[in-house]
Structures are given as C-alpha cells and as structure tokens.
Amino acid sequence: MNRFRAWLLCSGLMIVGLSACGRSPQTTFYTLSPLVAEATALQPAAPALAVVSVTLPELVDRPQLVVPDTGAKVVILESHRWAEPLKAAIPRLLADNLSRLIGADQVAAYPQHAANHVDYRLFVDLQRFEVVGNSVVVDALWQLRSTKDGATPLSGRTKITESLAASGYEAIIDGYNRALAALSREIAQPLRSLPKKP
DSSP, rough: HHHHHHHHHHHHHHHHHHHHHHOOOOOOOOOOOOOTTTTTOTTTTOOEEEEEEEEETTTTSEEEEEEOOHHHHHHHEEEEESSSHHHHHHHHHHHHHHHHTTSSSSSSSSSGGTTTTSSEEEEEEEEEEEEEETTEEEEEEEEEESSTTTOOOOOOOOOOEEEEEHHHHHHHHHHHHHHHHHHHHHHHHHHHOOOOOO
C-alpha cells in the first residue's frame, strides 16, 4: 500500500512538473504614451499637418523589444512585445504630441490623410531607436515639406539620449516616451512660426 501511495505521489509530481514545463511564459505588452503636461491652447492660425512617413531600423522594426547583450550581441525578447507595430505607434504619437505642442486640431498620422488640404507633410527617418547602456538613444532626420509648390523644405537632425530612471523594461518604455517627446518639441519649434496656406 505504501508503495502504491509513493507511486501515486511520484506520478502526480511528474504530471505537475510536465504541465509547468509545457506552459509558455506570460507575454507583457507595451505602448508608447503622448506627453500630457505641455498642451497649448487651440491656435486658429496653426498649420494643418500630416505625419506621412516614419522609417525605422530593421533591427527594431519588429513586435519584440530589442535590448543589448554583451559585446555586439542583442537580445530579442519574445515575452516583452509592443502592443502594436512601431511604424503605426510612432507616427500617431508624434501627431498627438505635435497637436498638443502647437495647438493644432488638424494633425493626422496616416498617409491617406496627407492630401492637399494639409499645409505641411512631416517625414521622419529614425536612424537609431535603441537601448545603449543605461540610456535610450533616438536619432532622427526629419523634414517638413510645404504642400505649396516651390516652398523650400525645413529639415533637421535631432539626437536625444535619455537616461533610464530605473531598471526594468517599463523604464525603457518611459525613456522612449521622453525621447520622442523631445523630438516632438524640436519639430514643433519651426512649426509654430509657419503660416497656413492662403
């Protein structure tokens, strides 16, 4: 009888162990957040803007978070993912930030809304969007193009390094939010003085 009980106990432990091994690790999803503390009152003369294109390095243009490992190696984190593609999230975040910063209610985040009714189109090429040591780095080339024929584009390059306030993946997301907010402020500066189309 004791042997039978011991066999039952061992069998139960094996089943529990196997079921634990078969479980997938829980996946955590992350989103980017717009700035909220710097909203400008609605400006009737603010230009209409479309965020037409945001390009990303292929290394980070994926659902998983990418963090550095030793040397030149990186880790692609299967259980820590973006809730939506960055190519959709970043344009919408920039549009939201810019709308708040310049007091404009006509800021769109998708190419299909970039018709001639807007005053300017924004193109952003993210050269770097990565974790480096205890910081995140966002390095962006950007260009504002008027929809008015013959107008000279405004362009710039903005490199932001934001130190991580804590350890963990949420601190990385917070760093990206702060870096993209700083990029938005850089782009907003010339936009404030640009006229609407006549």
